[in-house]
Amino acid sequence: MRLLEVKSLKVYFKTQAGLVRAVDGVSLEIEKSEILGLVGESGSGKSTFGYAVMRLLPKNAVVTGEIFLEGEDLLKLPIEKMRKIRGEKIAMVFQGSMNSLNPIMRVEDQVAEPLIIHKGIDEEEAKRTARELLMQVGVNPEKAKSYPHELSGGLKQRVAIAMALALHPALLIADEPTTALDVMTQAQIMELLKTLRVEYNMSIIIISHDISLVSEVADRMAVMYAGKLAELGPTNEVVLKPVHPYTQGLIASVPKVDSFALKPASIPGDPPDPLNLPSGCRFMPRCSFARSGCESFDGTLFRVSRDHLAACLLAGERLHGRSVG
Amino acid sequence: MGRYVAKRAATSLITFVATVVLTFILFRLLPGDPITLLFRSPLLTPSEINALNAQFGLNKPLYVQFLIYIKNVFEGNWGISFYYRAPVSQVLFPAMLNSVILLLPSTILAVVIGVGLGILAGWKRNTMTDVGILSFSLVLYALPTFWLGILLIMLAIKTGIPVSGMVSIGVTFSNPWQYIINVLKHLFLPMITLTLVTLGQFSIIMRNTILNELTEDYALAAYSKGMSDRRLLIKHIVPNALLPTVTIIAISIGTVVAGAVLTETVFSWPGVGTLIYDSIARRDYPVLQGAFLIIALVVILSNFVADVIYAFLDPRVKYS
């Protein structure tokens, strides 16, 4: 049985300006002990996807679809049961720039809290375990009694990770874990996640806009655009042989050390307005391969190879043996 | 933390000095200067006038008068009351005591009830409870202090609850307890008035603070740990919300004191407020000046104390 199976997840937000289709029919699976990179621009719906799995959406969100965690549909659970799952089976680490730590509580207390809440462990013992956890993520035990504002951004993020690991969750969702951190720290955190996956036998969804960073760690990559999946597959296939023009654009826009280009390549145009999504392929306005048929394309995923899917007519054509330019 | 406290102490001192200077300007330099008027006041005997002259140096240049004034203020020599013929400090002291008897329980009650209601409203936001508490608090905030006092007087008149003064006149008490109970009976209405008008704004402030905290990132992160609403509120939100609330309540001390002044006058409670009211009628300017100074001093001091308490509570300030 797969760890996580998401089926046709849709998350719409009811706003004064209209209905925002943040996630518009996304299906994917995650195996045990697998790292999935979920990438896309801001507004692609990737963060919303992560929040949806935790059921941490605001009141104006309308969610349809199914999210099976080890066979159980999370969306149908009563809130009490979902609370038990949060922290224990699935945990989340938030954007590095967020203040996910309570400013007036000592760091070790916050890491100890999940243990106290879920397992009823007594305070002193929980704090001891917390200090061990902190050590594992690279936070010196002497910093354990600090307050968040006394720590650097990188350390705070490690603390957040320790907090998420406290109960050995089967799945960790990391939403832009390295944004707002410097490049060195970014690499360290990524390495840490890789190590933890092995040590804790844990699956990780890394949500990011930085495809190059994530590709170094992830087993599989999922690319989202305007609320839908554009491409999904093993990392080396997606990165080295991208099929969807959006993915190609993302890869191409990563500045390369050995390239002679004067300007970094970028994808022309802007993502569509989520209040006013075009019918047909949502990437079409920016796509240099657009052709007839795209304006009525509904985003189904074509199989490029055994595990590699892409929501593009190009993939469909390839399937039928037609070569593409 | 030491630096923070030192800075606040300096600021408070500057503010107090500014108050002292302002009072001097107000009472001496403005047209119809009351102090020089007193030379012609028929109320004083020649020897009293001479004493005042020596004390205030009224025939000396202005800047000398100012220096004498400063010296007097800091020595506790705040002049002689025109009306009571006694040192102003002597007149002020019992009045201050009476004001404290009114202020302290009222403020504490207002804080406890106000903060409690605010937490409840913020917690159950947008429900009927919230709307109810918010409306109630808004009306209380809009209620003029003296009007509420008047209304309570009219309601209480028939019931025999005292509506004026601090103690029944012309009654002898056989033991201290009877005296205390009598005072408490007199304290009842003014205290209710002052508590009610004050708790409205505290409740609104606390509610808003709670709502702000609920939208903070750490609240979301806490939910992701599988926390129940109750634990989040009690262990995270309220402690964080108390910090700005302490500050704001401290700033409101001035308003509370103002409310006390108005309440006292309506109920003739013999505190500093009534003293101000009476000395205005009697043109007893030394007492008026003294009362104003003492109120300012108390408020400035309370603000400073509140700042220190805040510094102590907020680890971000304590450990910086």
Next chain:
Amino acid sequence: MSARAVWKTYTSNKKGVVGLAILVFLAIIAIFAPYIAPYNPNAIDPNAILQPPSPKHIFGTNELGQDIFSLVIWGSRISLLVGFLATAVAMVVGTLVGIAAGYTGGLVDEALMRVTDFFLVVPAVVLAIVVAAVLSSSLLNVILIIGLLSWPSTARVVRSQTLVIKQLPFVEASKAAGASSFYIMRRHIFPNVMPLVYANTALTIANAIFTQAALVFLGVGDVRDISWGQILHFAYSSGAITAGYYWYAIPPGAMIVVAVLGFALTGYALDEVFNPKLKEGVVFAST
């Protein structure tokens, strides 16, 4: 935000609608007082002293036989006028000081902030009482006193907004293009600060109405002009309260509550309209 958008957002805010309704109601009363009031408020009727409410006198009469309903209607004029004018003074001074302090920074800012702190710390009502007692109690004085005691809270709000605007790229760009400080303050800072001031204005008016009533009630303001506080003053000093003549005290006080509520609700709603990122509302500054 365009005027249309502002209106649309404002009217969707319940508090705002109630507040605005109250303001309109008050405006009608004040403006059309001569037509609404059944009697000349100054007219004395020795035969109808301290009468309880009746069809002839909806709110009864006072100790001079004057119709209280008419008094309350006419009283709205001074009560509201002082509120507006005092606030106008406060707004002008407060905005100027706030922008100057926020934009200039340094010693000027420090000095101005100390002055502002002083007024915020010392209870304004008490200061107003003392000042009004020492000076004469004319209408102009009362307006000036209240105005000069209310500007600090505006200044504070304006200053913090100025600090925010100051950092924005387009101000930097303007500076780089060689614009003078005055120009920047006038063309860039001021228009962006104004929306914040609207909310503060409403709250200041609420406070001003209250303060004027308090001053007049205590006899420190001018008791010759009819205002709600003035009516209460005589209700109290004539002994009508202790005698239990409730109709004398309830209407003027109720009007004060209604007026303060109206402006306060409007102020809250304006704040939510112009500061949506404050999410659930503002912590108001009480003078």
